[in-house]
């Protein structure tokens with residue numbers, strides 16, 4: 283049975299289950315259930331062709347990485363295949379730490395074999411014989427289901443030596459994270475897998491050139507990998523016909539915050555926020571108005587009510603200074619003070635900054651202090667200018683994606699909710715109290 | 716996080732020789748394998764409950780890693796604690812999805828009820844109070860985690876009753 287972390291959303295006509303095709307329908311601790319739903323057929327097919335053919339299929343599908351940045355998966359695999367290295371690795375990024383996101387967890391707990399199958403396919407495509415799944419320590423159930431799945435797949439000869447008599451061998455190990463959000467950043471994740479502090483490395487070189495232990499490495503998000511077996515089963519054209527032409531496939535959205543129905547739903551890319559919040563989510567709780575929706579958690583994008591009809595995809599949202607990110611949708615109603623909400627985002631980054639570079643380590647501290655001052659009625663107009671200046675500075679000069687994304691909600695809200703910030707510093711109190 | 720043997724009193728810092736030898740035994744699994752420091756620390760904390768200096772020295776010795784490297788890693792990760800924690804570890808989620816559904820009020824209620832601040836342990840060593848940033852259960856926000864149980868849709872008025880189950 284599927285883990286129930288939510289109450290169901292209202293059904294949407296557009297709903298389409300690709301990565302969630304099995305979650306809730308099969309017993310995730312029984313490999314026969316997965317096999318009965320065409321499990322490991324894609325792997326068998328891939329093993330009878332060449333690695334180049336496998337990569338071509340992923341490239342043709344147009345699949346973009348679902349970890350948040352939307353980088354073409356096929357390209358990443360191709361770079362790794364072409365990179366020189368006596369050993370190569372496949373790493374599944376299951377560190378899902380973005381507040382508001384729990385999609386990877388549902389896949390790991392509800393359909394762990396789909397991730398193992400996808401990793402083996404990736405291994406064959408790039409020439410890797412070892413995979414690792416880096417799971418956040420907060421997900422013990424996910425770890426347990428993965429461990430069971432790995433041992434069953436080994437028993438069935440679907441992992442291990444000479445898989446399905448193809449001569450190809452592939453093993454998968456699990457590494458448990460230790461409660462650091464930054465370890466979701468792929469190079470910090472590699473540092474952590476090597477046993478050290480999770481501080482990001484400089485990019486380039488990207489992991490396909492120099493990854494785990496300096497060897498060529500594919501790092502993919504859980505949801506990205508869950509798309510792989512269906513793409514091979516149904517063909518790249520099938521996949522391309524879902525979603526938008528430039529951003530094909532589905533996306534899992536997790537709806538949280540001040541909406542009536544909370545939960546998660548898988549729909550084609552290109553759906554609007556209006557459909558998600560007002561139809562699937564049933565609208566704002568207690569008849570309140572919508573203030574903003576934070577997409578992809580604090581490090582994603584801020585969507586204000588004027589953007590409700592923008593199609594949601596990796597390539598569309600940046601045109602509105604927003605971002606799709608992990609697919610988390612945190613709905614915030616109009617009872618919330620904008621200074622307080624932004625402060626919560628900024629406190630998150632302050633808490634999670636790894637401390638390697640100064641703009642992020644000190645800058646986020648100063649931002650939180652200024653926001654505290656403003657919310658206590660002790661701020662000045664000068665503080666607003668300073669917030670703007672410091673935010674832009676942190677964004678430009680931080681070492682990794684965490685610091686570069688941290689000021690985004692602040693900057694966007696300073697712009698859109700300018701008056702609310704100003705009345706805090708002029709009237710020395712919150713207009714909403 | 717799993718908490719096993721926990722000192723009676725929160726400020727007792729001694730580790731018995733038996734515990735240390737059991738620790739060495741557990742750490743044996745990670746000896747000679749590169750990159751296993753974090754997994755070894757998980758195992759050590761599971762066994763002892765926290766990671767005081769004698770434990771860190773043992774980890775460094777068995778894994779043949781410098782003590783400063785071990786220390787650097789322990790202080791980096793939120794999961795690892797060098798101080799004894801309470802018998803039960805209470806973590807209030809203040810991730811945005813919980814925050815906008817009342818996470819802060821729950822924290823305030825707990826601070827009142829336990830008379831301790833975030834990061835502290837109650838005098839009797841029963842509870843420590845911590846803050847977390849998303850348990851991945853945001854669909855049932857606000858959530859509070861106690862040891863490995865996740866309590867969902869918590870209301871400040873539930874707190875007293877919930878704590879009764881953790882004595």
Ligand SMILES: NC(=O)C1=CN([C@@H]2O[C@H](COP(=O)(O)OP(=O)(O)OC[C@H]3O[C@@H](n4cnc5c(N)ncnc54)[C@H](O)[C@@H]3O)[C@@H](O)[C@H]2O)C=CC1
Pocket residue numbers: 347349350351352353358361377378379380383466467468485488489490501578581582605606607608682683
């Ligand atoms: N799912 C979650 O819990 C979280 C997701 N995120 C998301 O992470 C994103 C930022 O991730 P980053 O890895 O910093 O982005 P990035 O843009 O640096 O890289 C994205 C991916 O593309 C690959 N890539 C980019 N250029 C490449 C090249 N020339 N050759 C080979 N590979 C290349 C990278 O290796 C990486 O795997 C944000 O969009 C944010 O939404 C952030 C926090 C948490």
Ligand SMILES: Cc1cc2nc3c(=O)[nH]c(=O)nc-3n(C[C@H](O)[C@H](O)[C@H](O)COP(=O)(O)O)c2cc1C
Pocket residue numbers: 346347348349350351352353355375376377378379380463464465466467468469501502503504506507682683684
């Ligand atoms: C601070 C930070 C945290 C991240 N956390 C995660 C994460 O938890 N899970 C994830 O898949 N990607 C995360 N990413 C993105 C990864 O760096 C990387 O882009 C991704 O794993 C690549 O996989 P994909 O191409 O399949 O999306 C994070 C990035 C940053 C900057």
Ligand code: SF4
Pocket residue numbers: 464481482634635636637638639640642643680681682683684685686
């Ligand atoms: S931007 Fe922040 S998280 Fe990234 S390296 Fe710098 S201090 Fe660390």
Ligand code: FES
Pocket residue numbers: 381382383808809810811812813814848849850851852853854856858
């Ligand atoms: S924000 Fe609290 S569980 Fe995710």
